Amino acid sequence: MTLARLVTEGRVRAGVDLSGLTTYRLGGPAAFLMDAATSDDLMAVAAVLAEETREVLVLGRGSNLVISEAGFEGLAIRLGPEFGGIELDAVPRVTVGGIVPLPQVARTATAAGRRGLEFLIGVPGSAGGGVRQNAGCFGTEMVDVLESAVVFDLLTGKSATVDAFALDMTYRHTSVTATDVVLSATFRAGEGDPVPGLELIREHTRWRRLYQPGGTLNAGSVFKNPPGDSAGRIIDSLGLKGLRIGGAEVSGKHANFFVAMPGAEPSHVYLLVKKVVAIVESETGIQLEPEIQFVGHFENPEKR
């Protein structure tokens, strides 16, 4: 199978703007985009990769992504609504499709009397992206609630149900690779009273409104927290809130959020990240590691 054939068949589109598919609303086009409606579509991608060398980018809800101005030269893949759905299986299992927004999982499962997934209200990404990153919030991570995931390997064309313990889940890390697509995730959520669960969700939402810059264009935490400390606290302690490059600004509300203001370009975010890393390292010796993913070509600031 060739990518050209998938384009001819209308299963893949060429030159598709990706900016609207990211929470930053930034970035150029993907050379190719597939909206995968079924696992047959993913099998077709696997058949292409068996014959052609192509970079792939599995898009979740774009809540952790910065795509370069020039865009992405490979094949971006987005799961369609067929990979949505929240199933309340036999207690304690709740199975959700890879593209389902995690806050929706929190609301639906809690309202239905399943407890333990309330924290997902604070994780804006998709279930698939959340699994891949071992996303977390309010002291709980995916690893604490995930039982298993169905993972499609684009390199072999096979899917497998993988137990969470086999995914090597540590802080903001798993063994899920860039060529794996998380088709669904099964969580453990026992039965319980929905009323305190929904109240907890409201509390989490109030907390986020107070301490995180909701309503702005951002991609959540920019850096992983270094062991035993908080990237936001460190950046704030160096007086960097409000630091700006072009249209990208360190949020005044939470220093580990970088906000895209009007006129922002992906390279502004990139250069701001580089700058903050350099200042933090020279002032504290701590090397911050980005949690957000940069896709495409970014200019090396040293050359400017």
Ligand code: EPU
């Ligand atoms: N702090 C400051 N100044 C700031 C920001 C934070 O002094 O500008 C201090 C806070 O006062 C607090 C400490 O730093 O004492 C930790 O801050 P916070 O409670 O906001 O948590 P965080 O470590 O910055 C983590 C996750 C968030 C998650 C929150 C809430 C990471 C990288 N971030 O943030 O996750 O929402 O906890 O549980 O682990 C994300 O990953 O995208 C994300 C938003």
